[in-house]
Amino acid sequence: MDNRTFIDKIAERTGRTREEISDLTESLRVIVAEAIKDGDIVAIPSVGTFETKLRGDRITIHPASGKKMLIPPKLTINFKPSSLLKQKIR
Amino acid sequence: MNEKITLPTLVGLLADKTGKQKKQCEDFLREFFNTLVDAMETGENVRIKSLGTFKVVAVEPRKSVNVNTGEQMEIPGHNKIVFVPAKELAEEVNAPFAMFESLELPDNVLEETLPSSEISDTIVSEAQAADFPEPETDSQENEQEYEIGNEFGPESVLEPESGMDSITEATESDEEHPETRRNYRFLLGFACGVACAAVICLCAYLFFFEKWVVSVSGEKKTEVSAQTETSTPSANADVRQIPEPVVSDSDKKDLIAAADTDSKNEQTAKAEQTAEKGQTAEVPTRPSDEPVYDTITKTRYLTTMAKEHYGNYNLWPYIYEENKAILGHPDRIRPGTKVIVPPLSKYGVNPSDPDDIAKAKKKGVAIYARYQ
Known part of the structure; x- marks a missing residue:
C-alpha cells in the first residue's frame, strides 16, 4: 500500500478530505520526529513504540577494497511493534 | 528526555500544532493507526x-535450543x-551525528588514545585527592584529553576491540566533554x-590533646607534692636541675607553678616518659624465667x-x-593445644641479634625437615 492509497483510505474512514489528512500526517511526522529526537519514546497502544537508538561507531573492513573503515555513530529510529500487533500479523 | 509519549499526549500535541479540535485529531490518529x-x-x-x-517480512522456521532445558526445539x-x-x-533524527563521515584507517594500527587518557585521568584524580589543585589545571587537563581524543585518526589502535572503545571515546568526546567536567566537579567536591x-x-x-595535657599536669602536681625530698622525675630535669638538690616548700611551689605554666615542657616530659615506657614494653624478652x-x-x-612474646615470629x-x-607437624597443631612458651634466656637467644634469628630460621627448617 503506497502513500496515496493509505491517505485515501483514512480520508474515507474519517470522512475528510485528502488534503486535510495529508496535512495531519505531515504534522504527525513532525511531532514524532521532534519527540524521538529528544530521546522520548512515542508509544501507541496496540501498535508499538517509536524511539531512537544510538548505534555506536565501529570499525569495519570495506569488502571491496579491504581497507579498514571507521563508521561513525548514528542515531537510528527504532520501531518496536507491540505484542498485540505481533500476534495479529503472525 | 526519556519520557513516554502516549496517545492522549500525542493528540494534544497534534491539536496544538494544527489548530484543530482534539476530537478530530483523536479520530484521525485512531484511524491512521487502525488503517x-x-x-x-x-x-x-x-x-x-x-x-x-512498514514492511511485513516472513521469517522461516528455524531450529533452536531451549537455553534452560537444553532441549531441541x-x-x-x-x-x-x-x-x-x-x-x-x-x-532529521540523526542530525547530531550528521557531520561525521566514515574514515579510512591506516593498516598499521597501534594502541594509543584510550589507555593513555585513562592513565592521565586516574593520575589527575589522585592528584586531586592528594592536594587540591586549581580548577584551571583541571580544565586544562580536560582540554588536553579532548584534543588527544580528537586526534585519534592518525594514531589509531592495535586490537580491534580496544580500538573500537578508544575510537568510540574519541569520536564521542564531543559529547562526553561535559560529562568528564561533571566528573571533575565531583572529584573536587570529594576532595x-x-x-x-x-x-x-x-x-x-x-x-583532646589540650585536655590531656591539662590532666597530665594535674597529675604531675599531685605527684610533685607527694614527693617531698625525693628527686623529681628525670624527664623534668631540664627545668628543675637547679632547685632539685634542695627542695624546700617554696621550691615545691615554684615547681608546681612551673608545671602549671610550662605545659610545653610538661608535654615533652610526658612524651619522654611514655617513650621510656614504650621501650620497656617493646623489649619483649621477659626477664622472669617462669614459662608462660x-x-x-x-x-x-x-x-x-613468638611475635608476641619474643618480638620476632x-x-x-x-x-x-x-x-x-x-x-x-608444626603446621598441623590442633587448635586448643596448650603450649609452654619458654623464656628465651633458657636457650640463650637474643631476639635483637640477627645471628640468633638466622639460627632460629635454620632450626625451623630442620623441624620441617623431620616431617618430610
Whole structure:
C-alpha cells in the first residue's frame, strides 16, 4: 500500500478530505520526529513504540577494497511493534 | 528526555500544532493507526511518505535450543514487522551525528588514545585527592584529553576491540566533554569533603590533646607534692636541675607553678616518659624465667606467639622445641593445644641479634625437615 492509497483510505474512514489528512500526517511526522529526537519514546497502544537508538561507531573492513573503515555513530529510529500487533500479523 | 509519549499526549500535541479540535485529531490518529494495522494484518507493506515504510517480512522456521532445558526445539515460521524510516526522517533524527563521515584507517594500527587518557585521568584524580589543585589545571587537563581524543585518526589502535572503545571515546568526546567536567566537579567536591574531615579531626585532636595535657599536669602536681625530698622525675630535669638538690616548700611551689605554666615542657616530659615506657614494653624478652602457657587457636599459631612474646615470629622454633613432646607437624597443631612458651634466656637467644634469628630460621627448617 503506497502513500496515496493509505491517505485515501483514512480520508474515507474519517470522512475528510485528502488534503486535510495529508496535512495531519505531515504534522504527525513532525511531532514524532521532534519527540524521538529528544530521546522520548512515542508509544501507541496496540501498535508499538517509536524511539531512537544510538548505534555506536565501529570499525569495519570495506569488502571491496579491504581497507579498514571507521563508521561513525548514528542515531537510528527504532520501531518496536507491540505484542498485540505481533500476534495479529503472525 | 526519556519520557513516554502516549496517545492522549500525542493528540494534544497534534491539536496544538494544527489548530484543530482534539476530537478530530483523536479520530484521525485512531484511524491512521487502525488503517496501518489493518493493512499489515493482510500482509501488505505500508509506505507512508515522509515517515517510512512498514514492511511485513516472513521469517522461516528455524531450529533452536531451549537455553534452560537444553532441549531441541523449532521456532515456527512467522511474520515480523520491519520499519524502515524515510530518508528524510532518518536524517532529521540523526542530525547530531550528521557531520561525521566514515574514515579510512591506516593498516598499521597501534594502541594509543584510550589507555593513555585513562592513565592521565586516574593520575589527575589522585592528584586531586592528594592536594587540591586549581580548577584551571583541571580544565586544562580536560582540554588536553579532548584534543588527544580528537586526534585519534592518525594514531589509531592495535586490537580491534580496544580500538573500537578508544575510537568510540574519541569520536564521542564531543559529547562526553561535559560529562568528564561533571566528573571533575565531583572529584573536587570529594576532595573538599576530605579536607573538611581532616580539619575536623585536627581540631578534635588538638582539643583532646589540650585536655590531656591539662590532666597530665594535674597529675604531675599531685605527684610533685607527694614527693617531698625525693628527686623529681628525670624527664623534668631540664627545668628543675637547679632547685632539685634542695627542695624546700617554696621550691615545691615554684615547681608546681612551673608545671602549671610550662605545659610545653610538661608535654615533652610526658612524651619522654611514655617513650621510656614504650621501650620497656617493646623489649619483649621477659626477664622472669617462669614459662608462660599459651593456647593454640585457629588464628593463633606458634609464630604469632613468638611475635608476641619474643618480638620476632622467626623465633617460633624455640616454642616448638619446648613442646616437642606434644606437637607433631608444626603446621598441623590442633587448635586448643596448650603450649609452654619458654623464656628465651633458657636457650640463650637474643631476639635483637640477627645471628640468633638466622639460627632460629635454620632450626625451623630442620623441624620441617623431620616431617618430610
